[in-house]
Amino acid sequence: MRIDRHEPEAGVLSNVVGAGDLVFTAGSVADDLSLDVKGQTREALAYIDQMLSRCGTSKSKVLFATIWLADIRLRDAMNESWLAWVDKANLPARACIEAKLADPRLTVEIAVTAVK
Numbered sequence: 876m877r878i879d880r881h882e883p884e885a886g887v888l889s890n891v892v893g894a895g896d897l898v899f900t901a902g903s904v905a906d907d908l909s910l911d912v913k914g915q916t917r918e919a920l921a922y923i924d925q926m927l928s929r930c931g932t933s934k935s936k937v938l939f940a941t942i943w944l945a946d947i948r949l950r951d952a953m954n955e956s957w958l959a960w961v962d963k964a965n966l967p968a969r970a971c972i973e974a975k976l977a978d979p980r981l982t983v984e985i986a987v988t989a990v991k
Contacts, residue, residue, distance in 0.1 A: 877895070882926070898989045898990070898991060902985065903984065904985075905981075911952070916953045916957060919985045934962050935962040935965045936990045937961075937967040938987075942972070944972070947971075947972075
């Protein structure tokens, strides 16, 4: 099976890996940490779009998403950006979890698994 690794980061991880017909993204976050959770979600999802495209797939083929929120009370606000992005005809399975994120300014981190 062919494995393609893209966008290595600091010798720690690849931001996206394609293996056979599957694509896995690392946790994606916003670049602009001054944004609220809606803005950070939009930025993270835009980056996910880029990674999926790089591997020959798209959000319509996302199978599963994991979303980490710094505060679970931000879920409704995050969902506004999620619902504007997700392909409503092809909703993935999803987990939404409260977690302490790597930078205290981060409000959301998202990882997805998709099929090509």
